[in-house]
Amino acid sequence: MIGSFVKNFPPLIKIYRIITITYYNLRYSFLRIIYQGNKHYCNLCKSHTRIFFGYGEKSDFFSEREIIGARFRENAMCPCCSSLERHRLLYDYLENHTDIFKESCSILHFAAEGNIKNKLFENTQIDYYSADIVKNRAMYQVDITKIPFPSQKFDYVLCNHVLQDIEDDRKAIMEMKRVLKSNGTIILSFPLCISQHNTYEDMEKKSFKERFETYGDKYHVRIYGLDVKQRIQSCGLHVQEYIWKDHINDRPNHMLMSIHEKDRLFVCSLSNQEMSED
Numbered sequence: 551m552i553g554s555f556v557k558n559f560p561p562l563i564k565i566y567r568i569i570t571i572t573y574y575n576l577r578y579s580f581l582r583i584i585y586q587g588n589k590h591y592c593n594l595c596k597s598h599t600r601i602f603f604g605y606g607e608k609s610d611f612f613s614e615r616e617i618i619g620a621r622f623r624e625n626a627m628c629p630c631c632s633s634l635e636r637h638r639l640l641y642d643y644l645e646n647h648t649d650i651f652k653e654s655c656s657i658l659h660f661a662a663e664g665n666i667k668n669k670l671f672e673n674t675q676i677d678y679y680s681a682d683i684v685k686n687r688a689m690y691q692v693d694i695t696k697i698p699f700p701s702q703k704f705d706y707v708l709c710n711h712v713l714q715d716i717e718d719d720r721k722a723i724m725e726m727k728r729v730l731k732s733n734g735t736i737i738l739s740f741p742l743c744i745s746q747h748n749t750y751e752d753m754e755k756k757s758f759k760e761r762f763e764t765y766g767d768k769y770h771v772r773i774y775g776l777d778v779k780q781r782i783q784s785c786g787l788h789v790q791e792y793i794w795k796d797h798i799n800d801r802p803n804h805m806l807m808s809i810h811e812k813d814r815l816f817v818c819s820l821s822n823q824e825m826s827e828d
């Protein structure tokens with residue numbers, strides 16, 4: 551809420567940034583002492599801890615299907631910064647495969663995860679925009695199917711665990727593509743059913759009750775299957791899958807990070823860019 555306020559007063563952004571980052575760094579330092587151990591590692595707040603908390607929906611729907619990122623998981627949440635597996639995977643990608651923390655860039659971040667938002671916001675080289683459909687939850691209230699920014703404005707668009715709630719997800723992808731610079735990158739993730747090829751959706755299911763019964767979550771409007779890559783490509787984007795198991799050998803703490811080895815990001819660009827390891 552404060553973030554949405556200070557965007558209208560640029561001099562306040564610097565003060566807001568200092569206060570926010572100081573508060574979170576002190577909080578993480580305190581919790582790091584409380585939970586210190588050697589059983590888990592969070593790459594976001596750089597904490598070694600003795601526990602990660604469980605997180606997710608306990609429902610028969612999710613337990614009967616292999617859907618990454620949607621069912622209850624033991625050892626999911628960092629007790630210090632509250633990162634979940636997908637946050638740690640996204641941050642691993644941003645830290646190791648982009649220049650996001652080294653060069654000035656502009657970022658549009660949908661449904662901004664607090665811990666990642668703080669990491670981006672503390673970097674003064676980043677022209678950062680958080681966006682959310684819910685008023686006062688981010689700097690800008692934005693309908694992702696009608697993004698109120700000019701074309702080719704952003705170097706990065708981050709959109710994680712949003713598209714499964716959007717009826718016209720192709721329109722949302724086209725809008726993200728429109729506001730992307732020609733050499734920019736869109737990073738997507740969503741609950742993904744890795745045991746089915748076809749994405750399932752039934753637009754006749756409108757009520758919360760029907761959607762909960764059909765998709766296991768009252769806000770979801772589909773279950774993405776492995777064909778989602780083609781779905782994104784059909785919007786005119788090049789897509790590379792950043793699958794965790796392909797990178798764990800490069801991460802000494804990967805066993806401690808509690809990320810499902812088949813979890814993945816969909817890294818999209820307008821041209822076919824190679825994914826480089828820094």
Ligand SMILES: [Zn+2]
Nearest residue numbers: 592595628631
């Ligand atoms: Zn953490």
